[in-house]
Amino acid sequence: MKIAIDCMGSDKGPEVMIKGALTAASNYNDLELVFVGNENKIKNILKNIKIDNHTYKIHNTTQVIKNHDKPIIAVRSKKDSSMVVAARMVSNKKVDAMITAGSTGAYLTSGLLIIGRLKDIRRPALSAIIPSYVIGNKEALLLDCGANMDASSDDLVNYAIMGHIYAKELMARKSPRLSLLNVGVEEGKGNKVVKETYQILKESDLNFIGNIEARTVFNGETDVVICDGFSGNVAIKTFEGAAKALMRKLKDALMSDFKSKVGALLLKNNLEEMKKDLDYNQYGGGVLLGIKGIAVKCHGSATELAIEIALGQTYEMVKGNIVEVIARELKKKTSKEN
Amino acid sequence: MKIAIDCMGSDKGPEVMIKGALTAASNYNDLELVFVGNENKIKNILKNIKIDNHTYKIHNTTQVIKNHDKPIIAVRSKKDSSMVVAARMVSNKKVDAMITAGSTGAYLTSGLLIIGRLKDIRRPALSAIIPSYVIGNKEALLLDCGANMDASSDDLVNYAIMGHIYAKELMARKSPRLSLLNVGVEEGKGNKVVKETYQILKESDLNFIGNIEARTVFNGETDVVICDGFSGNVAIKTFEGAAKALMRKLKDALMSDFKSKVGALLLKNNLEEMKKDLDYNQYGGGVLLGIKGIAVKCHGSATELAIEIALGQTYEMVKGNIVEVIARELKKKTSKEN
Numbered sequence: 001m002k003i004a005i006d007c008m009g010s011d012k013g014p015e016v017m018i019k020g021a022l023t024a025a026s027n028y029n030d031l032e033l034v035f036v037g038n039e040n041k042i043k044n045i046l047k048n049i050k051i052d053n054h055t056y057k058i059h060n061t062t063q064v065i066k067n068h069d070k071p072i073i074a075v076r077s078k079k080d081s082s083m084v085v086a087a088r089m090v091s092n093k094k095v096d097a098m099i100t101a102g103s104t105g106a107y108l109t110s111g112l113l114i115i116g117r118l119k120d121i122r123r124p125a126l127s128a129i130i131p132s133y134v135i136g137n138k139e140a141l142l143l144d145c146g147a148n149m150d151a152s153s154d155d156l157v158n159y160a161i162m163g164h165i166y167a168k169e170l171m172a173r174k175s176p177r178l179s180l181l182n183v184g185v186e187e188g189k190g191n192k193v194v195k196e197t198y199q200i201l202k203e204s205d206l207n208f209i210g211n212i213e214a215r216t217v218f219n220g221e222t223d224v225v226i227c228d229g230f231s232g233n234v235a236i237k238t239f240e241g242a243a244k245a246l247m248r249k250l251k252d253a254l255m256s257d258f259k260s261k262v263g264a265l266l267l268k269n270n271l272e273e274m275k276k277d278l279d280y281n282q283y284g285g286g287v288l289l290g291i292k293g294i295a296v297k298c299h300g301s302a303t304e305l306a307i308e309i310a311l312g313q314t315y316e317m318v319k320g321n322i323v324e325v326i327a328r329e330l331k332k333k334t335s336k337e338n
Numbered sequence: 339m340k341i342a343i344d345c346m347g348s349d350k351g352p353e354v355m356i357k358g359a360l361t362a363a364s365n366y367n368d369l370e371l372v373f374v375g376n377e378n379k380i381k382n383i384l385k386n387i388k389i390d391n392h393t394y395k396i397h398n399t400t401q402v403i404k405n406h407d408k409p410i411i412a413v414r415s416k417k418d419s420s421m422v423v424a425a426r427m428v429s430n431k432k433v434d435a436m437i438t439a440g441s442t443g444a445y446l447t448s449g450l451l452i453i454g455r456l457k458d459i460r461r462p463a464l465s466a467i468i469p470s471y472v473i474g475n476k477e478a479l480l481l482d483c484g485a486n487m488d489a490s491s492d493d494l495v496n497y498a499i500m501g502h503i504y505a506k507e508l509m510a511r512k513s514p515r516l517s518l519l520n521v522g523v524e525e526g527k528g529n530k531v532v533k534e535t536y537q538i539l540k541e542s543d544l545n546f547i548g549n550i551e552a553r554t555v556f557n558g559e560t561d562v563v564i565c566d567g568f569s570g571n572v573a574i575k576t577f578e579g580a581a582k583a584l585m586r587k588l589k590d591a592l593m594s595d596f597k598s599k600v601g602a603l604l605l606k607n608n609l610e611e612m613k614k615d616l617d618y619n620q621y622g623g624g625v626l627l628g629i630k631g632i633a634v635k636c637h638g639s640a641t642e643l644a645i646e647i648a649l650g651q652t653y654e655m656v657k658g659n660i661v662e663v664i665a666r667e668l669k670k671k672t673s674k675e676n
Contacts, residue, residue: 146521149529183484183571191487191568214572215579227572230529233521234552234569235576241553242580250588253608263604270591270598 001030001318002095003311007037008064008082009102010307011300014038015045017101020307022051028315034059034095037082061085067300071105075113083107087114090293096318097294099285099310107297108147111288115295118323120330123148124290125159126229126297127166128236132220140222141167142181144229145236147288151228153196156180157204160197161329162289163224164206169320170313173223179212181227181235186211193228201226214238247275285310287317289326294318339368339656340433341649345375346402346420347440348645349638352376353383355439358645360389366653372397372433375420399423405638409443413451421445425452428631434656435632437623437648445635446485449626453633456661458668461486462628463497464567464635465504466574470558478560479505480519482567483574485626489566491534494518495542498535499667500627501562502544507658508651511561517550519565519573524549531566539564552576585613623648625655627664632656 005021007014014037025031032055035042039060046056063081065074075084086098087110100107108126117124125144132138143159144151151159160178167176180198182190187198189211201208212222214235227235250271254264264271284306285296296314298306343359345352352375363369370393373380377398384394401419403412413422424436425448438445446464455462463482470476481497482489489497498516505514518536520528525536527549539546550560552573565573588609592602602609623634623644634652636644 149521181572183487183568183575191566194568213579214575215582217576218579218583228529230521230532231569231572234519234565234572237521237552238555238573238576239580241551241556242577243584244553245556246581246584249612253612254605256608260605260608263601266601266604267592267598270594274587274591 001028001315002032002034003314003318004034004036004059004086004089004095004098006082006086006098006100006102007035007042008061009100009300010298010302011067011101012303014041016302016304017099017307018042018045019049020302020304021099021311022049022056023304024308024311024315025056027312031315032056034086034089036086036089037061037064059085059089065103065106067103069103069106071103071109072113074103074106075109083110084114087111087295090295091115097296097314099296099298099307099314101298101300101302101307103300104146104297107295108288111291111295115291115293118290118292118327118330120327120334121158121290123151123155124288125155125162127163127287127289128232129284130217130225130236130239132218138220138223139171140217140220140225141171142217142225142227142232142236143289144227144232145286146229146233148229151193153193153200156193156197156226156228157200158290158330158333159226160201160204160206160208160224161333162326163226165322165325165329166287166289167223169322169325170316171223175207176223177209177221178206178224178226179209179222181214181217181225181231182211183213184211185213197226284313290330292323292327294323339366339653340370340372341652341656342372342374342397342424342427342433342436343649344420344424344436344438344440345373345380346399347438347638348636348640349439350641352379354640354642355437355645356380356383357387358640358642359437359649360387360394361642362646362649362653363394365650369653370394372424372427374424374427374436375399375402397423397427403441403444405441407441407444409441409447410451412441412444413447421448422452425449425633428633429453435634435652437634437636437645437652439636439638439640439645441638442484442635445633446626449629449633453629453631456628456630456665456668458665458672459496459628461489461493462626463493463500465501465625465627466570467622468555468563468574468577470556476558476561477509478555478558478563479509480555480563480565480570480574481627482565482570483624484567484571486567489531491531491538494531494535494564494566495538496628496668496671497564498539498542498544498546498562499671500664501564503660503663503667504625504627505561507660507663508654509561513545514561515547515559516544516562516564517547517560519552519555519563519569520549521551522549523551535564622651625651628668630661630665632661 126147464485
């Protein structure tokens with residue numbers, strides 16, 4: 001198996017990408033990494049790493065897509081950028097998958113324009129893993145978290161099918177519980193698109209357990225949360241903002257006087273543990289589902305550990321033939337409709 | 339001034355409503371409370387309270403709208419329910435405003451059907467105060483947080499006008515900074531409706547400062563956040579869920595071993611303070627803006643303090659002639675368009 005690593009996209013530079021990927025790769029003996037990016041920089045980093053037993057290649061590129069570049073223009077004009085070259089490798093089957101921590105816009109555009117949509121899907125969806133805080137550590141998959149701003153009910157039903165497959169194949173959920181993000185749990189709630197989607201999912205073979213409110217999304221009561229890219233993005237980012245704000249508030253509380261500083265010292269380990277739990281880095285990368293290849297997107301400031309986890313996730317996606325399984329199920333749905 | 343108190347809507351029973359309202363009323367010498375609900379129950383509660391100097395009336399009602407009642411059916415059939423009677427008093431100008439902690443659905447329906455929309459508005463919006471955690475205690479107003487599921491750009495522009503007025507009159511912001519909830523800060527982001535709204539607000543006289551992402555909504559960078567009722571509801575409820583989840587995680591961390599229990603003891607006061615800060619109860623009630631009267635909605639489990647704060651807010655809204663100011667500004671907009 002070959003996986004391309006876009007070495008130039010991370011806010012932290014190529015080192016995180018390379019080290020994270022190498023650590024992950026040491027777990028697999030059938031994996032070859034292709035480091036895509038500035039060859040000199042990559043070689044310089046590799047020089048200082050003790051590499052045992054891994055095979056890797058370097059593919060030199062001369063351009064980099066920056067976060068402030070306009071995605072469509074950048075993807076079209078920077079043809080020798082690490083992100084575009086990695087995507088082209090996926091498209092040409094030179095590699096089985098790619099990983100990037102670069103600009104989300106350029107990632108989505110590369111997925112749509114270079115790797116391309118599956119035949120039976122109008123708009124791919126970006127998935128995200130959301131943490132759970134109540135029942136064990138049962139994370140849920142949320143999609144779409146920002147690829148498609150104007151989703152139709154047909155789009156949302158496709159997301160349900162893809163989410164079902166992802167949760168089954170990659171999250172080991174036997175019969176994934178699917179929920180529709182809504183403003184209330186009762187049938188008949190929500191906007192026009194969500195109401196239509198509810199009716200279609202109710203009649204489907206999927207394990208649709210109904211509407212879910214944003215306040216219970218983190219409770220471990222569901223495996224897959226279906227929503228349009230606008231409200232999904234709002235949910236993800238509200239959580240991120242709330243977590244940051246609350247940790248800052250906690251820090252203030254801990255540092256406000258001498259007594260609390262002593263208390264904070266006693267709690268240090270437990271609070272570190274809690275902070276780690278809140279760290280999005282441990283929850284793997286986002287995946288654009290509905291395209292003709294595997295491309296995983298990590299956070300721009302993802303740590304080595306995050307890259308390592310995302311690479312493991314990518315490996316499993318290739319092994320599970322996730323793209324073929326999704327293509328087959330979407331085709332089934334289309335044939336039923338016609 | 340007269341304010342009707344729906345005594346029967348709170349999850350905690352009439353006592354919270356009555357006590358909270360009486361405490362607030364002691365601050366004003368021109369305020370008469372009208373307790374709407376079961377007269378016997380209300381009298382029983384009042385019997386045990388030392389009331390100095392307040393004037394109040396009791397308006398007996400025989401029905402109660404429950405949380406599981408279908409809003410439209412309940413509002414139409416339970417004509418002698420405390421919520422419907424209070425709304426009718428607002429509509430007939432028997433009182434200047436009402437407060438309820440009852441079912442949100444019935445509240446919205448009463449607002450729309452009994453009090454009625456202003457002439458120049460298609461869909462009223464429900465506002466909510468959201469806390470801020472960075473710059474001082476500069477809360478922001480978010481609307482719509484759930485009244486209108488399918489908002490047009492014209493609706494959102496109306497929300498901007500109403501939000502501007504509310505922030506100016508009731509939150510003492512001289513030139514309220516208005517933001518559009520979006521998936522990114524750049525112009526051109528978002529769904530069709532949001533993109534259209536951006537263009538209209540950009541050309542308007544309002545102090546529109548552009549898009550805002552959900553992760554920075556709590557940073558004190560804005561005074562008014564404009565969004566459709568679906569995504570606004572998702573934002574509010576994600577924050578609620580995140581805050582609960584994080585406080586639970588913190589509790590677990592504090593109670594996990596002996597050392598941390600000692601630490602927790604030292605931190606007790608500061609953590610209590612933090613918990614109080616996160617309490618939605620202190621942030622007043624939601625207001626359905628765009629109707630022909632003032633009706634304030636508190637959380638079903640709002641405390642006495644929350645009712646007290648909400649009553650102060652209601653008093654200020656009446657004093658500020660908020661409905662007349664909104665009606666005038668919306669009329670101006672309509673005349674400009676024609």
